[in-house]
Amino acid sequence: MRYQGSEAYQLDTYQNVVEAPARRSLSVHEGGGLGTRGRSASSFDIAAAVRLVVAFALAVVVLGSVRIVLTTQTVTLLKQVNVAENTVAEAMDTRTALKVERSALTSTDRIQRIATENYGMIYAAEVDSISIATKGEAASADAAQSADVADAAAPEA
Secondary structure (H helix, E strand, O other): OOOOOOOOOOOOHHHHHHOOOOOOOOOOOOOOHHHHHHHHHHHHHHHHHHHHHHHHHHHHHHHHHHHHHHHHHHHHHHHHHHHHHHHHHHHHHHHHHHHHHHHHHOOHHHHHHHHHHOOOOOOOOOOOOOOOOOHHHHHHHHHHHHHHHHHHHOOOO
């Protein structure tokens, strides 16, 4: 509890509150501004909201269409990449098989065996050589060739 002191209460203050305030006389002001503006503003807001919803729906449809087109193109490109990878893999396998076959076919042992068995070829005991000379060396080349012929014609002892 609070100590309020020895002052007396003022009782008049509550009388003003209880009394009813004096009424003003009513007056009519003609004009159609606020009521018609309020109705047109609310209808404008509804039309704007409808336009906004339609614009939003159109944007969603356009974005969805773009997404579908991009997804379709991506799937098509992925299929093409898959086909290309398979083609490259097949080409690599074929290349490896051809390298193995070429290696087997160009083996020197195989070539010598085929030459001796199928064609009756043998290794040469003597090897003939030919010297090709230019004009300046023609005399010496003729001399060298005649010397080779003389050596070949001479009987071996």
